[in-house]
Amino acid sequence: MENKTRILIVDDDSIVRENLVAFLEDEDFLVDSVKDAEEGLKRIEDNSYDIAIVDMRLPGIDGSQFIIKTNEMSPNTKFIIHTGSTNFSLNQKLKDLGITKKELFMKPIRDMNTFVEEIKELIND
């Protein structure tokens, strides 16, 4: 039980959020979810997450800033970007954190198993 992978989902769309939580919980991950980056940072302060799945367009602090701050606070947390922004591309700062196109998930994701595969890969790294 203690060895379960902990995942934090940051997404302002509750339906997307809930679906992802449900799917990942069914996969036996420990999943928390928040609707914005501010709340997300609080969670990061109090918990340690293996993976954060982050939407980019968020109210307040945006996904990119959230990732940078999280990395400062919790350098071991890995990131998957889950965005609906068509014109999103990885900026240099994110690339410097080791995020590659592989971790870039464009909405809509037709099969959430792709998340599971990526999460497993990231943990095994």
Place this chain on the structure above:
Amino acid sequence: MNFLMDNKNNILSSSGNFSKGLSPLDFVVFDISEFNQKNEKNYSLEIKGKKYKVDVKKIKTSEELYHINISSEQKDFYKNIFKESILAIATHRMIFDEKGQPVDYIFTDINEEFKNLTGLNSDVLGKTVLETLPETEKFWIKKYGEIVKTGKSERFQNYSVAFDKWFDVFVFKNQKDFFTTVFRDITEEKKTRDDLAYTKDFLDNIISSMPSMLIGIDKDYKINEWNVKASEITGIPEEKALGKDLRDIIESHIIQNALTSCDKENSVVKMDRVKGLINGRNDLILEVLIYKLDENIKDGYVLILSDISERIHLQEMMIQNEKMISVGGLAAGMAHEINNPISGILQGVQNIKRRLSPDFAKNIAAAERFDIDLIKLNDFLDDRKIDLFLDGIEESGFRAANIISNMLQFSGKSAGERKQIILKELIERVYELASNEFDLSKKVDFKKIQVDMSKVEEDIMLHCVDTEIEQVLLNLVINAAHAVFSHRKDDGRINFITKRKDDKIFIEVEDNGPGIDETLKTRIFEPFFTTKEAGEGTGLGLSVSYFIIKEHHGGDIYVSTGEMEGTRFTIILPGGRKNGK
């Protein structure tokens, strides 16, 4: 002829040569007593039907000796002409060197006009031309020398340095080395003439180098002016066009009204965007200007026909471009907003399906807690077709997702990475994909369509997002196949053509389908414009292609009527290089 005569009519001596056929003996008829009677100095005398002037002088009164000068009136007449002529006349004697080459000539007589014209006077008589006018060109001496030698008179025009004038000269030989020059100053005349010729040349030049067709016709439509451009566009050379009836070459009814109002209002009539005016050139869009000529000078009209196809094409492209960019921006924005709800739909369906599955451990545990038979539940779902509806939701979600992902291409930049690829290989891949696609489709049998790739060049490299160009070409072939198959079942043809021209790459996809109606040509690139039945096409193919080519690759895509009378799509991409860069 001069002679001395005594008062008994005896001719004592005579000199000079008289007119032909007249000998001194003839003058015995001349009675000196008559002179004494009349006591006049000048007579007119008729001998053998010819008139002569007689000038009598008494020399020695004592001896009654008379000096009589008889001259032909005719000769005088010429003498007068010589003197009073409005042309400059001079007589000369040519001087030859020992080898018989003309070297100089002497002035032997000059008339008044000669003096006026040259500013010389009688002082020149007896002198040579080189003494008088040392700068005289060899030309004159040589020319006159020839005339003296051959005896052939000649008329020519030449410039003289000595006078800084142009002369029109008539030269003839008199006797032996003597010759006469008759000439006039044509400097002014020549200048006017040259100016005129220049003006005419200049105008001719303008007319022939005009980028428009210039056609002149008279009242009866007979062509009297036909410039180079007119020949070029109609294929009728000037010599064939001149004199022809313009109505044989153009559809004159199109401009009939214009000609009439041109007549009435006496003004220029302009017609914009005229199509189908010139027989055999229905591809042209013309601007027509018709001028009526000043009736006093020349009755008729001048037509200036300018090919504005290119301009219109550019205009249309610009309008199209703006339209597409605004539509594209809207679509891309919409797409973005729709991505989240579609995520909700697709992921929701995936969760529902999984959570209803009778094999999933967590479901079995939960079902036990609620005392539910999962197998029965699934039979129920099946019976009530809930499975089917879920599949429907999922399927619809996928479709929407597809549309959205296409619409996402309407954004200014491309998500993909550019690569250097070999165009021919890409086209072959597209062909492969297209034939697979049609294996699945029932409506179109791709195998029945003859695809010609012989005009695809081997060595064109392309720097592009290959997946996108692939998508564009795939859509073009699929469109072409649909068109061809809707039109004819057996001899459908699709041609791929690639070309490289000045650092640009041209890719053409051509079919022998029904073609595209002129009025639809600008609409087909609009998102969601389709003539296909619902479910068969979304109408996004060409709009996506448009954005991929124009926005992502800085190229151009347009439609025209191809060689095979069907449709031809042309893609122009920048940066064409030979294989190996």
